[in-house]
Amino acid sequence: DAEITQSPxxxxxETGRQVTLACHQTWNHNNMFWYRQDLGHGLRLIHYSYxxxxxxxxxxxxxxxxxxxxxxxxxxxxxSAASSQTxxxxxxxxxxxxxxTDTQYFGPxxxxxxx
Amino acid sequence: GDSVTQMEGPVTLSEEAFLTINCTYTATGxxxxxxxxxYPGEGLQLLLKATKADDKGSxxxxxxxxxxxxxxFHLEKGxxxxxxxxxxxxxxxxSGTYKYIFGTGTRLKVLA
Numbered sequence: 757d758a759e760i761t762q763s764p765x766x767x768x769x770e771t772g773r774q775v776t777l778a779c780h781q782t783w784n785h786n787n788m789f790w791y792r793q794d795l796g797h798g799l800r801l802i803h804y805s806y807x808x809x810x811x812x813x814x815x816x817x818x819x820x821x822x823x824x825x826x827x828x829x830x831x832x833x834x835x836s837a838a839s840s841q842t843x844x845x846x847x848x849x850x851x852x853x854x855x856x857t858d859t860q861y862f863g864p865x866x867x868x869x870x871x
Numbered sequence: 872g873d874s875v876t877q878m879e880g881p882v883t884l885s886e887e888a889f890l891t892i893n894c895t896y897t898a899t900g901x902x903x904x905x906x907x908x909x910y911p912g913e914g915l916q917l918l919l920k921a922t923k924a925d926d927k928g929s930x931x932x933x934x935x936x937x938x939x940x941x942x943x944f945h946l947e948k949g950x951x952x953x954x955x956x957x958x959x960x961x962x963x964x965x966s967g968t969y970k971y972i973f974g975t976g977t978r979l980k981v982l983a
Contacts, residue, residue, distance in 0.1 A: 862914040
């Protein structure tokens, strides 16, 4: 079955370290998204991509970067981890057939702790 | 701008009680509307969706009707179970894009 996976599921790192979270989907979806989920803030969009070599900033992109070199993967990199980036991170993908109707499918999440 | 407003939680119900979780939205045009469910320790799963006005989405006993007149998409279930305990999110795409706006989520706790 097609799916979307994230790794690692849990990560503890130290302030200042570079961290990369992986996201892999096997649906051949054009669109991929990264969100963070924090108490009191719901889900906030970090970065998104509408296809290979396309990346865009979301509402909370500072300190994060992504690259899309193939359809299946959108890794999220924290250039220099900060305690404020302790959160649960979700990756999602959607087919990209048409705006306003596309359905997003979510991965299981990565819990990141920055000490 | 576009927005989604959900009722504050947590909502605590006894098993077999009737559930309503309110969701109202602001949007340009008539985007699809979605309800997602998040069980403890898991990602969001699509629960149901409606693609146009007066559509009713349904799944696992849950229903929601796309009400253009009241800009609402309230989630209902006639008889909740303990296994329905989760956080529920209402969402819609922003106008002309693939990006979603999410409500803040409503936590439901069902007691046996």
